[in-house]
Every structure is written in C-alpha cells, then in structure tokens.
Amino acid sequence: MLGPMLGKHTPATPDEGFAVLDPSTGEPIADVARVGPAAVDRAIDEASEALPSWSATAPRVRAEILRSAHELMLAELEPLALLMSLEMGKTRADARAEVRYAAEFFRWFSEEAVRICGELRTAPGGANRILTVHRPVGVALLLTPWNFPAAMAARKLAPALAAGCTAVLKPAEDTPLTAIYLAGLLGRAGVPDGVVHVLTTDRPGEFVEHALADPRIRKLSFTGSTGIGRLLLRQAADRIVNTSLELGGNAPFIVLDDADLDDAVDGAMFAKMRNGGQACTAANRFLVHGAVADEFADRLAARMAGLIVGAGTDEETQLGPMVNARRQDDLAARVDAAVGEGAKLHTGGAPLDRPGFFYPATVLSHVDRGSVLSTDETFGPVAPIIEVADDDDAVALANSSEYGLAAYVYSGSLGRALAVAERLQSGMVGVNRGAISDPAAPFGGMKQSGIGREGGFEGIHEFLEISYLAVDW
Structure with missing residues (x-):
C-alpha cells in the first residue's frame, strides 16, 4: 500500500x-x-x-x-x-x-x-x-x-x-x-x-x-x-x-471563577486533546480558580473518560496512541510522580495493556505547583489541575515558566479575560477559545x-x- x-x-x-x-x-x-x-x-x-x-x-x-x-x-x-x-x-x-x-x-x-x-x-x-x-x-x-x-x-x-x-x-x-x-x-x-x-x-x-x-x-x-x-x-x-x-511550551489554561464551565470544558478538550495532547500549543497545566476547580475537574474527567481509544486509522477512534514507547513511559512516570505527591486521580493514570503505545486520557486535580506536570512540558493526554486564588495568582503562576509559547484564558467577562491575557508572557493567547493556530496569524513564542x-x-x-x-x- x-x-x-x-x-x-x-x-x-x-x-x-x-x-x-x-x-x-x-x-x-x-x-x-x-x-x-x-x-x-x-x-x-x-x-x-x-x-x-x-x-x-x-x-x-x-x-x-x-x-x-x-x-x-x-x-x-x-x-x-x-x-x-x-x-x-x-x-x-x-x-x-x-x-x-x-x-x-x-x-x-x-x-x-x-x-x-x-x-x-x-x-x-x-x-x-x-x-x-x-x-x-x-x-x-x-x-x-x-x-x-x-x-x-x-x-x-x-x-x-x-x-x-x-x-x-x-x-x-x-x-x-x-x-x-x-x-x-x-x-x-x-x-x-x-x-x-x-x-x-x-x-x-x-x-x-x-x-x-x-x-x-x-x-x-x-x-x-x-x-x-x-x-x-x-x-x-x-x-x-x-x-x-x-x-517547547508549557501552556497555562486559566479558568476564572466567572467562566462558563461548559465553554471552558469544550475549549479544554480541544486545547488539551488535539493530536492526543502531543502538540506544543497543548494546554499543559490547568490553572483553575478554587471556587470552580472541583466542578471543572469532574466535568473534564467525564468528557475525557468517554473518549474512544484505538488505532489512528480507525474511523471511530477519538484518542490514538503515543508516537513511541518512550513517550508512553514518560507519561506513566510523570503521572505516578504526581500521584505520589498527593494529586487526586480522576480518570486514566496507567498505560493500556494492549499492543502499541497507548496511554489513556488522564485528569488529576490538587496537583502540586512544583510537580513535573506543572513545571515541564508533557506531550500527551494528561490534564493536571492546579488551584489558583485569583487573577493575580493565575498570572504569576502562568508566567513563572521559562516557556512562553501559548496560553488560554476563560472568563465570563471579555474585559477581564483580555486584562489577564495582556499580562501573560506568551506569544499566543486564546481568549475564550481553545483553538489558536491559523496560517494567517504569526505563530511563535517568547522567552525560551x-x-x-x-x-x-x-x-x-x-x-x-x-x-x-x-x-x-
């Protein structure tokens, strides 16, 4: 063929x-x-x-x-x-x-x-x-x-x-x-x-x-x-x-307390799960206001758990394999480390027992800010949720990374979302949307x-x- x-x-x-x-x-x-x-x-x-x-x-x-x-x-x-x-x-x-x-x-x-x-x-x-x-x-x-x-x-x-x-x-x-x-x-x-x-x-x-x-x-x-x-x-x-x-990137996905959670979860599914999470623009860490963090985690986990896993060539597949065994092993090690540090596992969390390099969609909440899932780019379908206290806390945590490629902000107030977006040290920011790539737009990042x-x-x-x-x- x-x-x-x-x-x-x-x-x-x-x-x-x-x-x-x-x-x-x-x-x-x-x-x-x-x-x-x-x-x-x-x-x-x-x-x-x-x-x-x-x-x-x-x-x-x-x-x-x-x-x-x-x-x-x-x-x-x-x-x-x-x-x-x-x-x-x-x-x-x-x-x-x-x-x-x-x-x-x-x-x-x-x-x-x-x-x-x-x-x-x-x-x-x-x-x-x-x-x-x-x-x-x-x-x-x-x-x-x-x-x-x-x-x-x-x-x-x-x-x-x-x-x-x-x-x-x-x-x-x-x-x-x-x-x-x-x-x-x-x-x-x-x-x-x-x-x-x-x-x-x-x-x-x-x-x-x-x-x-x-x-x-x-x-x-x-x-x-x-x-x-x-x-x-x-x-x-x-x-x-x-x-x-x-x-590389370490894209923050910020969900403020006034965000429409249905829209935020829809955006998160695209920003996180496009290409199975194997994208430099993928949402890498979810910085969610404490008032809505548990509900957001439950909603996102329900959506992630429902994805059909299979070969990329199968029409019904919604989540394919990782590109090689190294990626699969790396995901497993990172998730295990986060759980060992006290993160709560909502869905997924272990390689699938089948031929190929499959890792399930995984959601963790209460992830430590010093966890490797928070500080380093994770190429795969793993969504770590970190609680933030307010807009200033979200911006400070988002900007604490050496990376500055992509970021996402969800808020019920466009003015508030734009005010946060303008403070982010990122070359590209999705404001109330999980898709940012466009051939007509300049693609690139700040810092490293x-x-x-x-x-x-x-x-x-x-x-x-x-x-x-x-x-x-």
Missing part, C-alpha cells in the same frame, strides 16, 4: 535504512533511507545550483506553483491523512484537519509571494534616496518534528519557496513518510528539480552538524524541544546562520519558546534579507 503513495522514494535496504513503526501496533510499516554525508552534500549542491534560477522566477509563477500545491493537497486529502494516521497514530479526524491546515499555508504564502515589497524614501538630510529591497536568504535547512508531519513541513516550505529560497528538509525519524509524500506532491505542483530535497535519517545530530558546517546553508528553521534548540543555536553561531526556532514567527504576514520575512541601496539621482 505504501509503495504507490511514496513512489520512487520508497528506499532502502535494512543495512542502509531504518524502520518506521505504526504506533498503534509497534510494528514496522516501511523502511526509509538513512542518508550519509555524501547524500547531504549532493542535496546542498543541487539546492545551491537551483537557487539563482528559482530566486529569479517571477513571483506570480512561484505563487501559482504554491497554489497548485494547495489544490493537490486537498485533492489528495484522504491518502495523505491515512499516511499520517499510520506513521504517527493521530486519529483520522485529526489527520484530515491537519491536511487542510497544512494546505492553507501553501495558499496563504502563494498570496504573500507577490507582495514582497521594498521601500523608497528620501534621506533626512536630503542628499540621497534610501531604497530597500528584500532578497531570499539562500539555501534553507528545515528541521521538522514528528507530531504534525504535514503542517510543520508546509509551514516552513511554503514561505521558503514563496521567498525564492531553495530547501533541504529533514523530517523527524518517527514520521518521515509524510514529508516524502509532500516532496513528490510539490514536484507535481511544478516545483523544479533541485529546489526541494527531503532527506531522512535516524541520526539527526550527525546530519545537522554536517549540514550546518556547509557555508551554502544560510538559513536554519527548527521546530522541536528547547534543549535541542539551544544546541542548534550554538552550532549556528559558528557561521552566524540566520536562525528561526519554534521550541523560540525566536521568530511562522505564518501570518511575518512568516515570509524569516526567509528574506533586507538590502539597502543609497541612491542619488
């Missing part, structure tokens, strides 16, 4: 490749190539050779190619969604939503490709004109995570291509098949040979160190953990590589959650350099 989906990219003999597992069963579904330094060099060679021609391609032509990619993704929604459900375990509903979301980046940046503008103004002293133009930064190295294999690839490839850059994309080893599929789709949409390369490996450290040492790599865009982001920033510093980082923005009007500028010309006529 996967052969036709992946075409000529279905690579690899066992001694030069690695297995991709179905997390619903733990069994391999494909072998892909483990590229070495020579393959990385060839890809950079070809991307560098293709750069002048692609950069000189008319913006309208680049835009039409990206628009074709958008249309192809929607036309091929079902096979692409199935592929993501197979390799990552996400539900079919989540996979279909991701394809639509990912496709929208190609449409959005097809529109931005023709709006790359400069500026002309007179110097204050009147001696000359100040002319600024935007130019593509060059060959871009794009590193994407496993949790949204289509959306993260599209969110980087679309602005890079719109800006006139060429790209070398390395997907995460857990979910490389979607990126391989997208490479073929972009070729069918009209992206010329040499412009986009997808390289797979299960030895990312070696790959990135070698690629970043090449002087032709002028852009690094990475989505992943803060720890790896720090390491990449140090490596990029050796050659002063233009760098964008979208890193990253550098730069993806999406929105700002996204294309991450792949452009400003050149200033002093002109006297």
